[in-house]
Amino acid sequence: DAGVIQSPRHEVTEMGQEVTLRCKPISGHNSLFWYRQTMMRGLELLIYFNNNVPIDDSGMPEDRFSAKMPNASFSTLKIQPSEPRDSAVYFCASSLRPPLGGAFFGQGTRLTVV
């Protein structure tokens, strides 16, 4: 299994631009999580889906952030418009539900907004 696949691995964009991060979960996993990691705030849960349905988006910072999961094998996290304070590493993770093991992480997307 290829594991959780995220793209792009690195993104540098100018303030005000739209950014789309992509995630392909492990096949057969039915929970998907989006996290943001910074030195100051650690790993923050932004949103998670069970069976493609958003369950809890209380961690999404503001309306500039949106996430979708149109099918079991793909999810996107969009930031529009981006701001310098959005610079962070964004991780996607997937797991089985009920949890038969841990959630497995993708390699992350390092986003820099200048």
Add this chain to the structure above:
Amino acid sequence: EDKVVQSPLSLVVHEGDTVTLNCSYEVTNFRSLLWYKQEKKAPTFLFMLTSSGIEKKSGRLSSILDKKELFSILNITATQTGDSAIYLCALKAAGNKLTFGGGTRVLVKP
């Protein structure tokens, strides 16, 4: 709101030392507690604990959960420089929500 607090924030030890990392939590509907190791990139899964008092062990790492006192510890014995990492504790609650603590940064010096 579910809460995960890890301590210490960081520690420095020498090779061969034993370290004990702490994770305390507050949760409404507990499902499991997980430990992860994060080196340069993504967190990698170490253990999942669901029952009190049952130790999980993998090599020099071990972990145990106390659901009455709401904490878990992760022990690393005979530390090596390769154990240097951030260790993350995470709480899985009802609905499969996974919340992470702030992590403990461990540095093992030769």
